[in-house]
Amino acid sequence: MSYDITKIREDFPILSRSVYNKPLVYLDNAATTQKPLCVLDAMREEYLNVNANVHRGVHWLSQQATELHEGARETVRRFLNARSTTEIVFTRGTTEGINLLASCFSDAFMREGDEVIVSTVEHHSNIVPWQLQAARKGIVLRVIPMDDNGLLDMEAFARMLSPKTKLVSVSHVSNVLGTINPVEEIIRLAHAQGIPVAIDGAQSTPHFAVDMQALDCDFFVFSGHKIYGPTGIGVLYGKEEWLDRLPPYQGGGEMIEHVSFEQSTFERPPLKFEAGTPDYIATTGLAKALDYVSAIGMDAIRAHEEDLTRYAVSQLSAIDGMKIYGVPADADVQTLHHDAVISFQLRDIHHMDMGTLLDRLGIAIRTGHHCAQPLMDRLGILGTSRASFALYNTREEVDGLVSAINRVAAMF
């Protein structure tokens, strides 16, 4: 399928609405994406015609619902190029995936004094779960430093690895800077010392193809709602040999093999980690969303968004007093390797003022610390304005953003 932006935008009716009598320009996609009709239709159809609890029922509806739910797991497997559906655990999202990992991994493999390495650019959801475990078990959080443009200091990282390091957990793409972290190199260096690596793919999966077998990471998490799927559903991928060795996360139905009052035995992964009735409607929605992006093609999406990002960086840089974080001032925009996220600051205009005034002009961006306060501290700022792109955004919308920023600039 060629990249037919008009047709794509028709799949997202919300994009045609207006706010404050202005056409909506939705540039807050790193926070959440809009949903195509096929996702909404599939979920409505399942509630209307198939709804029944999965896995346990002998009856027809339950079997149909189970087929959809387990079929969705296969769709996720294919999307990630994982070896087996046993490696695909459904979660509520990236945050729950990392909490699950932090809890189960530290229970199984970490003692007081052992270390987890994260990076300066992490979202709070890849910091706080480890801190909770640190408080309980005395494990230590180490942080890969970065330069002023958000590039991780790989020499410092190499020096940090030691027999105390039990896991490296880093984001694939920064949700603030849009920088693409050198995860291949991180995995290579960690694996050379037998250390497993977890990747937070919340901001990479929507924008370019990810391949678990090529990447060779040990764990990978992402959220459905950031890739055109519903809220409340996400995925934890784990290599089978790791998932097999982790203890359960929560207890309840679905995750057991046999229960008595004396003791219980557990299912094999992935069900071992999926206590309770799963959101089987959301898994259908997620699978539809993954089918949707796959039909357009992740490489085509990447090319479209790369063009938008480069165009936006070049247009925004031309505004007097503009600072874009995570993009070196002398970067060659034409070859910029940067994800679809742009964090900026214009002169001394407060980001809250910028966001509020752009909103009045119909443009939805994000302002603040973006759940990455340690990164803000490193940059010496309190927050940024962030515009983030999705497969349905256009150059005209970037033009709209630029002229709106110019209008705001003229007010101060």
Ligand code: PMP
């Ligand atoms: N990690 C990154 C890099 C993110 O951008 C986000 C969402 N902003 C998260 C984790 C958390 O995702 P969720 O809120 O969907 O669990």
